[in-house]
Amino acid sequence: MNSNSGAAPSPLPSSSRAGGDQRPYGPVSREVAAIGQGTWYIDDAHLPTAVDALRRGLDLGMTHIDTAEMYGEAELVVGEAISGRRDEVFLVSKVLPSNASRRGTIEACERSLRRLRTDRLDCYLLHWRGGHPLEDTVAALEGLVSAGKILSWGVSNFDVDDLDEVLAVAGLGRIACNQVLYHLEERAIEHAVVPWCERNDVAVVAYSPFGHDSFPGPRTPGGRVLQDIAANHGATPRQVALRFLVRRPSLFAIPKAAAPEHAADNAGALSLELTEAEIERIDAVFPRGSRPRQLPML
Numbered sequence: 001m002n003s004n005s006g007a008a009p010s011p012l013p014s015s016s017r018a019g020g021d022q023r024p025y026g027p028v029s030r031e032v033a034a035i036g037q038g039t040w041y042i043d044d045a046h047l048p049t050a051v052d053a054l055r056r057g058l059d060l061g062m063t064h065i066d067t068a069e070m071y072g073e074a075e076l077v078v079g080e081a082i083s084g085r086r087d088e089v090f091l092v093s094k095v096l097p098s099n100a101s102r103r104g105t106i107e108a109c110e111r112s113l114r115r116l117r118t119d120r121l122d123c124y125l126l127h128w129r130g131g132h133p134l135e136d137t138v139a140a141l142e143g144l145v146s147a148g149k150i151l152s153w154g155v156s157n158f159d160v161d162d163l164d165e166v167l168a169v170a171g172l173g174r175i176a177c178n179q180v181l182y183h184l185e186e187r188a189i190e191h192a193v194v195p196w197c198e199r200n201d202v203a204v205v206a207y208s209p210f211g212h213d214s215f216p217g218p219r220t221p222g223g224r225v226l227q228d229i230a231a232n233h234g235a236t237p238r239q240v241a242l243r244f245l246v247r248r249p250s251l252f253a254i255p256k257a258a259a260p261e262h263a264a265d266n267a268g269a270l271s272l273e274l275t276e277a278e279i280e281r282i283d284a285v286f287p288r289g290s291r292p293r294q295l296p297m298l
């Protein structure tokens with residue numbers, strides 16, 4: 001077993017990966033693709049190519065799409081990509097903390113729904129902890145659930161003290177997910193956030209799973225290990241990285257790809273299986289490190 005246990009890796013049994021690795025998402029009544037699609041900066045790309053990338057991802061099983069009101073025109077790109085196929089998608093967006101008052105949350109959600117050209121979100125997140133009382137934000141989110149505008153709600157960038165607070169406000173079984181920074185070179189969430197979420201049935205969604213723009217290259221020791229493992233499977237280093245990140249049943253990852261070939265590559269991680277020994281090699285070359293004082297965020 002790895003030396004820095006705690007939240008020790010436990011790969012999913014292969015049966016869990018049938019049908020493209022859909023898995024329970026906290027307390028939500030639907031299963032969700034373990035590997036989804038991020039959309040931050042997707043609006044910087046050539047529009048038809050970005051739409052093709054998202055649709056290619058959907059075709060290949062990455063039916064979990066993450067966006068946010070903060071991401072410029074990304075919601076418009078997503079709206080175009082999912083037009084005619086809304087029912088295939090587990091659609092997530094986020095309210096900015098500055099908008100997360102009781103009334104502001106509802107208005108922000110309605111704006112997102114218009115940009116996304118849909119009548120509902122599957123999950124709606126508070127993007128990070130801000131100045132509005134959590135009681136007000138949670139009341140608004142619960143109102144949106146009752147109105148059928150969102151299926152579920154969650155949080156993002158919440159460390160355990162914030163999670164304790166939102167749990168006290170909302171009660172068990174209400175928080176669908178916590179979306180947090182997690183990639184091979186940034187494993188801080190494994191110390192306390194992942195165990196907290198697993199104890200309380202909250203899905204953990206890894207954002208920036210490729211480090212945003214710093215994926216370990218083939219000349220680094222870690223990159224060589226990824227390449228070596230990938231070669232054993234006829235896979236790619238990024239597929240290996242994604243599979244490592246979702247090795248526990250509570251974990252999901254949302255890589256962003258504006259290029260259709262990148263989306264296709266990432267979708268390959270849905271059916272990859274790593275051995276316990278391979279997971280240990282990755283764990284050793286990308287060590288978890290000690291627990292930072294503050295939860296890192298991008």
Ligand SMILES: NC(=O)c1ccc[n+]([C@@H]2O[C@H](COP(=O)([O-])OP(=O)(O)OC[C@H]3O[C@@H](n4cnc5c(N)ncnc54)[C@H](OP(=O)(O)O)[C@@H]3O)[C@@H](O)[C@H]2O)c1
Pocket residue numbers: 037038039040041066067127156157179180206207208209210211212213238254255256257258259261262263265266297298
């Ligand atoms: N909640 C939060 O606070 C928060 C913060 C950050 C991000 N997020 C979410 O997490 C998502 C992912 O994070 P991210 O966008 O920061 O970065 P990321 O997914 O770690 O990396 C994206 C970069 O990797 C490239 N890429 C993707 N797949 C590739 C492949 N198979 N081969 C080669 N290059 C590939 C992309 O290129 P191309 O685009 O050119 O294909 C892009 O440059 C975001 O889009 C957003 O939805 C949430």
